[in-house]
Amino acid sequence: MNLTCIIVDDEIMSRQSLQHLCDQYPALTVGGSFSCASQALDYMAQHPVDLIWLDVEMPEQTGFDLLEQLPAIPFVVLTTSKVEYAFDAFQYHVTDYIRKPITLPRFKVAMEKVLDMARRVHTNTQPKHQEIYVKSDGRYIRLPFDTITHIENMGDYVKIFTTSQTHVVHSTMKSLEEKLGPPFLRVHRSYIVHLDKIVDIEENTLVVQDKVIPISRASKPELMNRLNLL
Secondary structure, three states: OOEEEEOOOOHHHHHHHHHHHHHHHOOEEEEEEEEOOHHHHHHHHHHHHHEEEOOOOOOOOOOHHHHHHOOOOOEEEEEOOOOOOOHHHHHHOOOOEEEEEOOOOHHHHHHHHHHHHHHHHHHHHHOOEEEEEEEEEOOOEEOOOOOEEEEEEOEEEEEEEEEEOOOEOOHHHHHHHHHHHOOOOEEEEOOOEEEEEEEEEEEOOEEOOOOEEEOOOHHHHHHHHHHOOO
């Protein structure tokens, strides 16, 4: 399994050290190395990223500030010289937390955690069926995947739109993502779309049926990669 990562750290020596460690790991491709959060955010708006090696203390915006601006957080390994950020790291469900300076053995431990989690996610998101059943008026209705156009988040509920009707179901977007798999993609915090049902895409929006749906900055690179572009 190959992963694309970025390095975000305001210290040039730390970036160079991490680059050297990543280069020794064949499963990793370093997409970019950045000295501040804004540069990293600009990059992720155009490129898919599986893993972030992220410093906590940086000028202007901290590593946590960067995570706050991502609608979908990839695997994250926090790198810092201090231990007092461990609790905050836990709140963001980061994959690992490494104190500087980072040694090769500790780097390998973090990478094994990342790869193990990536394998689990990949396995869990493979579609086992080509339909889902939703409960409506005391009975379960079969919805083939190819009839679902998009799904909208409604707090504790989701609204599933099909080619002929809609269904409001008590569920979460995350749960649906795991059950649907390809060819569905979460293009925004509030929307999942069937890629085959997209009518057109313009800047940061797309159209499914007559619905204009926003595209988040973090989701757009994966969306464009998943499309058969000419």
